Amino acid sequence: MTDADRVTTDERTGGMSMADERATAGPRVGEGAEDRHRDQTGERDHITPSIELKTDFASTHTEDEATAGAAIVLDVRDVAVYYGDFRAVAGVNLPIRMNEVTGMIGPSGCGKSTMLRAFNRMNDLILGARVEGLISYHGIDLYGPDVDPVEVRRRIGMVFQKPNPFPKSIYDNVAYGPRIAGQRKGLEEVVERSLRSAALWDEVKDRLKDSALSLSGGQQQRLCIARAIAIEPDVVLMDEPCSALDPIATNAIEELIRQLREDYTIVIVTHNMQQAARISDRTAFFTTNVSGGKRTGELVEFDYTDKLFTNPGDKRTEDYLTGRFG
Amino acid sequence: MEPHAMTDSRSDFHEELERLKSDMVRMAAAVTEGVARVTEALLRQDVAEADQIVAADDELDLLALETEERMIEVIALQAPVASDLRKVLVDLRMVMEVERSGDLVTNIAKAIPRLQGAELSPQLRGLIDQMREEAVKLFRKAIDAYVEGDAGLAATVDEFDDRLDALHVEYLDALFASFGTSQMTPQQGFQLAVIGRFYERIGDHAVNISERVQYMVTGSLPAHAGAERARARRIAEEQARS
Numbered sequence: 001m002t003d004a005d006r007v008t009t010d011e012r013t014g015g016m017s018m019a020d021e022r023a024t025a026g027p028r029v030g031e032g033a034e035d036r037h038r039d040q041t042g043e044r045d046h047i048t049p050s051i052e053l054k055t056d057f058a059s060t061h062t063e064d065e066a067t068a069g070a071a072i073v074l075d076v077r078d079v080a081v082y083y084g085d086f087r088a089v090a091g092v093n094l095p096i097r098m099n100e101v102t103g104m105i106g107p108s109g110c111g112k113s114t115m116l117r118a119f120n121r122m123n124d125l126i127l128g129a130r131v132e133g134l135i136s137y138h139g140i141d142l143y144g145p146d147v148d149p150v151e152v153r154r155r156i157g158m159v160f161q162k163p164n165p166f167p168k169s170i171y172d173n174v175a176y177g178p179r180i181a182g183q184r185k186g187l188e189e190v191v192e193r194s195l196r197s198a199a200l201w202d203e204v205k206d207r208l209k210d211s212a213l214s215l216s217g218g219q220q221q222r223l224c225i226a227r228a229i230a231i232e233p234d235v236v237l238m239d240e241p242c243s244a245l246d247p248i249a250t251n252a253i254e255e256l257i258r259q260l261r262e263d264y265t266i267v268i269v270t271h272n273m274q275q276a277a278r279i280s281d282r283t284a285f286f287t288t289n290v291s292g293g294k295r296t297g298e299l300v301e302f303d304y305t306d307k308l309f310t311n312p313g314d315k316r317t318e319d320y321l322t323g324r325f326g
Numbered sequence: 327m328e329p330h331a332m333t334d335s336r337s338d339f340h341e342e343l344e345r346l347k348s349d350m351v352r353m354a355a356a357v358t359e360g361v362a363r364v365t366e367a368l369l370r371q372d373v374a375e376a377d378q379i380v381a382a383d384d385e386l387d388l389l390a391l392e393t394e395e396r397m398i399e400v401i402a403l404q405a406p407v408a409s410d411l412r413k414v415l416v417d418l419r420m421v422m423e424v425e426r427s428g429d430l431v432t433n434i435a436k437a438i439p440r441l442q443g444a445e446l447s448p449q450l451r452g453l454i455d456q457m458r459e460e461a462v463k464l465f466r467k468a469i470d471a472y473v474e475g476d477a478g479l480a481a482t483v484d485e486f487d488d489r490l491d492a493l494h495v496e497y498l499d500a501l502f503a504s505f506g507t508s509q510m511t512p513q514q515g516f517q518l519a520v521i522g523r524f525y526e527r528i529g530d531h532a533v534n535i536s537e538r539v540q541y542m543v544t545g546s547l548p549a550h551a552g553a554e555r556a557r558a559r560r561i562a563e564e565q566a567r568s
Binding site: 273274277308309310311312317318319321322323324325 | 332333334335336339340405406407408409410411412544545546
């Protein structure tokens with residue numbers, strides 16, 4: 001492995017780093033050890049989660065019109081995120097529902113990206129970052145002492161604004177995650193399945209050994225999506241995934257997101273109101289609260305997208321959507 | 327939170343919405359003036375005035391068309407959402423209601439030449455004038471509600487329309503009662519009956535406008551008795567099946 005291959009910043013690689021390869025090489029103690037899941041030959045042929053998930057998750061939200069619906073996958077209760085003394089976002093209550101696309105919109109600095117990163121513990125990588133309140137994932141406290149953040153990021157994947165494929169082949173990009181999770185057999189099937197799910201297979205099936213960097217921006221982003229779903233996550237987080245793409249590539253990604261919703265839960269942060277209107281089932285509007293000389297992000301309103309865009313309940317939402325800024 | 331000035335980052339778009347609003351008011355004023363004018367012409371049996379009123383409707387038709395085109399442009403180019411969207415949608419409906427109301431005024435005007443020589447009893451004349459007054463009042467109320475964004479005022483229009491409906495019935499009774507005594511051909515009698523309907527329809531358009539104004543303000547579409555009945559039936563059928 002050359003230095004060029006050593007990608008150690010989790011943020012760049014969506015939660016996976018090549019350093020993880022070393023970390024998972026040997027048995028680990030006290031973290032839901034993965035050696036339990038090897039088959040008799042010692043070879044892994046599938047990925048088994050090391051977190052026990054509760055399958056009957058009863059919603060504890062009041063079932064009013066705005067919150068009724070599918071099971072809640074990520075439940076945010078009175079959450080604040082701090083970077084040192086700076087409170088980036090506070091007082092957030094937000095249920096993310098299974099097999100829905102939840103959009104998060106709002107002006108710059110309102111805390112939506114911070115909130116997104118809290119969903120898969122990406123903020124852990126930032127010195128001084130801490131989360132107060134409760135974020136539960138299928139009923140488990142995401143920040144609990146027994147929870148492995150690396151496992152969190154396998155189940156809750158992330159796609160970033162700027163496509164960031166590894167400087168490897170298309171095949172190796174997608175196979176990377178399963179490989180470091182210990183899978184040795186069945187990788188070709190995983191790669192094909194993931195590339196098909198990401199609507200990229202037909203375009204690359206004859207050149208899987210080509211470098212990922214030879215793909216167009218839109219293709220690279222779909223590759224990053226394929227890479228994220230190769231490890232069979234439950235949730236896919238997207239931080240402005242189309243900002244760096246042209247309209248045609250954007251349409252392709254939006255189309256893809258609509259299809260992915262059937263199998264995954266999607267949370268997307270976007271600056272583009274119209275995009276949120278097009279693809280999200282429910283939309284959360286965040287804004288900055290400037291009081292006492294401090295700027296803190298807050299969740300203003302969360303509702304079905306069509307309701308938010310035709311008749312928002314809060315004047316701040318109305319003002320933002322119609323272009324009136326304080 | 328300290329209050330601070332709102333910056334409108336879409337001022338061109340919002341100014342166009344304001345201009346559209348002014349144009350709507352202008353068109354509505356043309357209708358209410360038209361109702362008053364045509365009633366006078368009817369009671370005086372003034373055919374020349376009637377012809378001018380018919381010609382004036384062309385202006386309203388053109389204005390309605392131009393306004394509708396501008397509204398379509400706003401939707402295509404500005405992608406309005408929330409209250410802006412509701413405003414534009416209501417404006418589109420209103421253009422239709424106002425333009426149809428103008429057509430009704432024209433219908434009354436076109437009937438005037440056919441009424442030459444018909445004798446209108448004082449009672450009939452009084453009722454026609456009252457229908458004029460109510461129709462104009464209703465229309466003005468609906469437009470005021472639109473301009474002020476007053477859902478409460480808009481909600482009262484439906485009640486006032488009941489008055490116009492009652493006047494219409496009274497008018498028809500008076501008309502039928504006058505067949506034996508007043509001088510008019512059967513065709514003229516029929517024409518006069520239809521004229522009563524025209525006034526009543528203008529009131530209906532005012533009610534439609536006021537319902538849309540309520541939607542514009544509250545975001546809730548108007549309740550519809552027929553739709554509610556169908557919905558109840560649908561639910562009952564689904565429950566019966568399950």
